[in-house]
Amino acid sequence: MSELLASLRDLTVTYAAEQGTHLALDGLDLDIVKGERLAVIGESGSGKSTLALALGGLLPPETHIEGSIGWPGFAAQPQPGLDIGFVFQDAGASLNPVIAVGRQITEIARLHLGLSRRKARERARALLARVRIPDPDTALAAFPHQLSGGQRQRVAIAAAIAAKPSLLIADEATSALDTIVQAEIVALLDELVRAEGMTLIFITHDIALASGFADRIVVLRDARLVETGPTAALLGAPKQAYTAKLLASHIGLDTPPLVAGEPA
Ligand SMILES: Nc1ncnc2c1ncn2[C@@H]1O[C@H](COP(=O)(O)OP(=O)(O)OP(=O)(O)O)[C@@H](O)[C@H]1O
Numbered sequence: 001m002s003e004l005l006a007s008l009r010d011l012t013v014t015y016a017a018e019q020g021t022h023l024a025l026d027g028l029d030l031d032i033v034k035g036e037r038l039a040v041i042g043e044s045g046s047g048k049s050t051l052a053l054a055l056g057g058l059l060p061p062e063t064h065i066e067g068s069i070g071w072p073g074f075a076a077q078p079q080p081g082l083d084i085g086f087v088f089q090d091a092g093a094s095l096n097p098v099i100a101v102g103r104q105i106t107e108i109a110r111l112h113l114g115l116s117r118r119k120a121r122e123r124a125r126a127l128l129a130r131v132r133i134p135d136p137d138t139a140l141a142a143f144p145h146q147l148s149g150g151q152r153q154r155v156a157i158a159a160a161i162a163a164k165p166s167l168l169i170a171d172e173a174t175s176a177l178d179t180i181v182q183a184e185i186v187a188l189l190d191e192l193v194r195a196e197g198m199t200l201i202f203i204t205h206d207i208a209l210a211s212g213f214a215d216r217i218v219v220l221r222d223a224r225l226v227e228t229g230p231t232a233a234l235l236g237a238p239k240q241a242y243t244a245k246l247l248a249s250h251i252g253l254d255t256p257p258l259v260a261g262e263p264a
Helices: 048-056 101-113 117-130 136-140 149-161 179-196 207-211 231-236 241-250
Strands: 004-017 020-033 037-042 064-070 084-087 167-171 199-204 216-221 224-230
Touching: 004 048, 020 048, 020 064, 020 199, 020 224, 037 048, 037 207, 048 064, 048 084, 048 167, 048 199, 084 149, 101 117, 101 136, 101 149, 117 136, 117 149, 149 179, 167 179, 179 199, 179 207, 199 207, 207 216, 207 231, 216 231, 216 241, 224 231, 224 241
Parallel strands: 037 199, 037 216, 084 167, 167 199
Antiparallel strands: 004 020, 004 064, 216 224
């Protein structure tokens, strides 16, 4: 039987806003299986990022959380940055603009893996090569603004996996990139999670992008989980009218995936 990484039960998240409270997740039940590539799709404001932040324990302090997030896949409460890696939409938000790329990755490896300065730098170089940054030696000394948007996102991925997390959460990680670069980054994420045996949660409003490589899709709408199922089943025969509408508005079902899946 598949091993569970996380188990969310009746997860309800309410933000305290100036105009009152805002229900961002409403009674979410979801099991996340070790090693799966899970796409979370939904329209803007449906609660996707809130789910990502809740999993990482990164919700703002004034947020009210009910229900539970269990982590049967971890011996102890997983730590963001160590057990859970994050890639956000804007690499600029996760990378410090005034610190060289190499040092940013090196610091993570030193902090979380306790590596010596030299070993951490070797790891940073290897990670830059792993995410296919051309000329990793030069890139180590580069500042984020000296790289292209796609390269910055590759660096952000290298930083996210530097501490060897078991779970990688990519929140709209490709939304700011053009279509070709998007497909390259998705292919890279897909390859990395397979090779490293990580679990991937890929948050996106782009069903076509998700359908190319996700094992399973979760559909959120207005803070609620509408439907979840294996990608092919959900795309081929959505059970909920909302999912069907979402699919119809984004892709024809004969749209070829942007990233080829594994041969059957
Ligand atoms: N810190 C916050 N304080 C108050 N309300 C918030 C906060 N963060 C998010 N919200 C609200 O909670 C709801 C869910 O937001 P969330 O960012 O999780 O949605 P999303 O599906 O990720 O949207 P998007 O695709 O636009 O990023 C939205 O209505 C949003 O306005």
